[in-house]
Amino acid sequence: MGEALLRLDGLAKSFGALRVTDAVTLDIKVGELHALIGPNGAGKTSLIHQLSGALAPDAGRVLFDGQDVTHLPMHARARRGLARTFQITSVLPRFTALENAALAVQSRQGSSFRFFGHAAAEEELNRQALEALAVVGLAGRAGVPAGELSHGEQRGLELAVALALEPKLILLDEPMAGAGVPESQRLVEILRGLKGRYTILLVEHDMQAVFALADQVSVLVNGRLIATGHPDAVRADAQVRAAYLGEAA
């Protein structure tokens, strides 16, 4: 683990009088699995939106791989290796699971301005897409339209699509929201297998998962980072216990 792959520098965002992001400064190092926790309404998803390009910050910078991406649109950041999943699953419902992933592969492989040739039959794209699906255990469901997958499977598909991009950084926005215990455990195992190969920023409520996986933990309360560091240190932090963990730990 070395230099910062993702650097947040004084990010700030307000909606009217509500400050959802308050001078957030944070480094996420290459290869790290960094968890971001905080109570509901702390501003975690808004922060993810600002990192991925869905929302423009009022102030501050986002530096990815050494470059200032603060004002780059989402698709440009994705092209540079910044992938994300969505809290409310967002797939292409009328495309099969395989095609969802294959499109991600297509995005980084060659030109999409090809007007002839049957895209869905391209072996190389499909092979890589299938590999991504296999990581999350969806290989057997490759031919199912994404809209017909179960909620849990759709969440898995989102991760597979992110992986198919072969990104440098993956932003995971509450991947275990609404998942039952066995499914969460499965997801933890999958993420454990990805550790080191990808840099991951994991936004989560599920404390078991967080403390099982994270190399570093940051705590966001009312838009401000009140603690950041090794999981054990954060767990023991008095401020954090008072604001957040006191309820759930």
Next chain:
Amino acid sequence: MQDAAVETSARELPRPRVASFALPALLFALLALTPLIGLVGPERYLLGLVTRAMIFAIAAIGLDLALGCGGLVSFGHAAFIGIGGYAAGILNVAGIDDVALVLAASLGASALFALATGSISLKTRGVHFIMITLAFGQMAYFVANSLKAYGGDDGLTLTNRVTLVGRDVFGGTYAFFYLVLALLILVYLSARAISASRFGRVLRGAKDNETRMAAIGFNPYPFRLTAYVISGVMAGLAGFLLAEQSEFVSPAFMTWQRSGDLIIMVMLGGIASLDGAILGALIVVLAEEMLAGVTEHWRVIFGPFLVLVALFARGGLIGLVRGRRHG
């Protein structure tokens, strides 16, 4: 262990579903046999009518590519038909008759108009996109209306059809019919290829979920603009053919009602189905003529028919035939 799983699945890899060619093949075969209808009725008139229907089918396929695949509801597409037609008419007045030049002008003018208006319109979305395309369509109509040198609102009569090295390209009614049929098949196959291609897949994906596409690195704008231009060129081709068929072009080709007709053709057939666009165009053009022969008040029957299709045949008539529903 993971490799084994991948291998097993690779064997069972689902073959990508290819919409059957049966229906369009049937349609084209029927169309090819149309001249036999001369055995039962006034040939030239019927042939001319079906030719006209096929020309509108070409425009409808173009619109379906933008609308069905791209989700771009253009309410000004008749403008491209008009532009294609007027290019032919204006060059005719200037004494230029070579088919290569005139066709190039029709298609080129349509492409330019599509590029110029599309680049602006595509910065908007939803109902605003519909209204901006309507606005541009209306502007084209008003300009055509004001061109006194080219007939104004009376329209422009072409003195002759295009020629190839001095010889009449389109020949008589039969030759023209089969030429249009060939072009229709060509346009249809191109549209299908484009839709299934990498380009088409991005377009269709952006229609389904734009945010998801952005998250995997696709900017929809250049794809949509390209689709809009292709679709405009197809409609421009239709305009060229229309002008050549009737040796006449007028602003009436470009009214918002004509743009609405195109949308109806696409919707009736079944949005995004491409063959549906052909079916829709055939029904609208033929129904208008044939029902009009039965009663001049045919609209009183056609209207409720459209309402019923909207209410009960989701996916248009093609959806009914194929038992499919569109999203």
Next chain:
Amino acid sequence: MSTALLAVQTLNGLQLGVLLFLIAAGLTLVFGVMDFINLAHGVQYMLGAYFAVTFYGVTGSFLLALLLSLAAAMALGLLLEIVIFRHLYGRDHLDQVLATFGIILFVEEGVRMIFGPTSLSLPMPEMLSGAIELMPRLLYPIYRLAIIAAGIGVAILLYVLVNHTRVGMLVRAGASNAPMVSALGVDIGRLFMIIFGFGAMLAGFAGVMVAPILSVEPNMGDNLLILAFVVIVIGGIGSVRGAFIAALLVGLVDTLGRSFASDILRTVLSSSAANQAGPALASMLTYVLMAAVLFFRPAGLFPVRR
């Protein structure tokens, strides 16, 4: 270009604006609250005129014809809503376009069948006929002033209804977030019916008012429909206030533009060029206006916050 001409055309522009408002008000509410594109709104206007002609033929009184026509227009609006439109809420806009287009065909042809294709007219009510002298040498028809007054009256009435009654509050809430209103326990079905019926009545009212001065024919609503859509896009979908301002703006721009475009162009172009370009430019003005508004305010002048 005399002051008198300018004054007359301004008044004419206000008249067109007021008529556009009557049509656009219902259209913007239906689109804003029910997310429903109703192309058939133009025929509601046309039917208002035909109702007026019919009821006048029966009763001989303009006032009675007006009242009966309003009732008939509302009844017809409700009928369409119950039988057809409510099955299309939540469907793709294009499905709604297909269905309402079918209704236009049916109604326009039906009217043609019943009344014939030639245009009809309605005699002007005695009380409002004649002209008054607004300025020296400027005579303006009283009836047209009455239309402007009626339109402004309806606008005030709508303002009071929408902003100071409970139903109006529900309408405004619905324009902002219809599912939420429903989730709060309001009978959303009834609210939609009220909006639809009222909107249809307003469009019909415009048709009645216009019957004495324009030719009553089956496709009289077509071009006003398109203008009405331009109005609601400029004004902001779902906003009645937006529809009012935009309607007046469009009415003035269109009328004044048509009158003076050639004259204004003559200052920079040759006379013949100006005469050719004038009408074309005038026709385009409303669309140019719409494009300009959308450029600076992409959601219209008075967007409803969602």
